[in-house]
Amino acid sequence: AQSVAQPEDQVNVAEGNPLTVKCTYSVSGNPYLFWYVQYPNRGLQFLLKYITGDNLVKGSYGFEAEFNKSQTSFHLKKPSALVSDSALYFCAVPGTRIKAAGNKLTFGGGTRVLVKP
Amino acid sequence: DAGITQSPRHKVTETGTPVTLRCHQTENHRYMYWYRQDPGHGLRLIHYSYGVKDTDKGEVSDGYSVSRSKTEDFLLTLESATSSQTSVYFCAISESKYGYTFGSGTRLTVV
Numbered sequence: 001a002q003s004v005a006q007p008e009d010q011v012n013v014a015e016g017n018p019l020t021v022k023c024t025y026s027v028s029g030n031p032y033l034f035w036y037v038q039y040p041n042r043g044l045q046f047l048l049k050y051i052t053g054d055n056l057v058k059g060s061y062g063f064e065a066e067f068n069k070s071q072t073s074f075h076l077k078k079p080s081a082l083v084s085d086s087a088l089y090f091c092a093v094p095g096t097r098i099k100a101a102g103n104k105l106t107f108g109g110g111t112r113v114l115v116k117p
Numbered sequence: 118d119a120g121i122t123q124s125p126r127h128k129v130t131e132t133g134t135p136v137t138l139r140c141h142q143t144e145n146h147r148y149m150y151w152y153r154q155d156p157g158h159g160l161r162l163i164h165y166s167y168g169v170k171d172t173d174k175g176e177v178s179d180g181y182s183v184s185r186s187k188t189e190d191f192l193l194t195l196e197s198a199t200s201s202q203t204s205v206y207f208c209a210i211s212e213s214k215y216g217y218t219f220g221s222g223t224r225l226t227v228v
Contacts, residue, residue, distance in 0.1 A: 009157075032215070043207060044160075044219040051215060090159060104150065104175065105209070105217055107159040 002027045004074075004091045006108035014116055019081040021111045023074045023091030033074045034092040034105070035065055044090065050074060061085070081115045088112050120144040123208050123220040130227055136195040138223050140208030142188075146218075148211045149191040151175075151183065153204040154222075160207060166191055198227045 004025045013019050025031055035047040048059025055067045065076045076089060089111050094103030121142045130136050140149060148167055152160040152175075162175030164183040172183050180202060182194045195202055208220040 006159075034217075036219075043221040044209075046216070046218075049215070103211075103213075104162055104165055105160075106162075107152075109157060109159040 002093045002095045002106055004033070004093045004106065004108040006091055006111045008111050009109070010112045010114065012114045012116065013081050015083050016080050019078040019085065019113065019115070021076040021089045021113060023076065023108060025072050025074060025091075025093055027093055031067075031074075032094050033065075033067065035059065035063070035074075035076050036090045036092060037061075038088040038090065040087070047076070081113075083115050083117055086113055086115045121208060121210055121218055121220045123206075123223050125223060126221065127224045128226070130198050130225070132199060132227055133197050136198050136225065138193045138206055138225070140191040140193070140220060142191075142210045144210055144212075144218070145188060146210040146212045147188075149185065150209040150211075150217075151181075151191065151193045152207045152209065153177065154207060155204050163193065163206075195225075200227050203227045
């Protein structure tokens, strides 16, 4: 079964420092990978996705993610964190096919990011 | 997101009562999903739909049922609410495995 893991429950970083949120995956076939962010009392917002192509994927709000096939990782990064980046971050992977093209998303447990001024 | 709305946004209910949550989309997407979010568990799939009247179970479906009589509406029913079903519920829609859109969530408290 397709799965992702986020090894860190929380990441603390000072404003202006680089931010990395880790995600590892276990999939069969070509991986499709997503990152979502959830701000307090809000729904999930799409950040970026890897489908194919360049290993460095650029997304919203200055985030990027690096796909590493040999390490089965898809870490989310931001060169200079902002206090407003404090949120809950989820890595996700589509699961097994359901009837046709749609796929169920399977999520990691989430990583809470706290950016301190 | 403007294309998907959930109602109600908040609900408090008593143990043993039935509860129905609604997800409504204006995107005409084929696939709709119900997830629950709990601390330490991320989001877990309850049920999903791949078309009108076509639904199937997710990983945490016990105690829940769903119905989809129209493309735009996907209802989640807690047949007899329990305290373990206190959670935040999210609906999502997709047309393929390349993109998903989530609703703002329903916070359900069972007392």
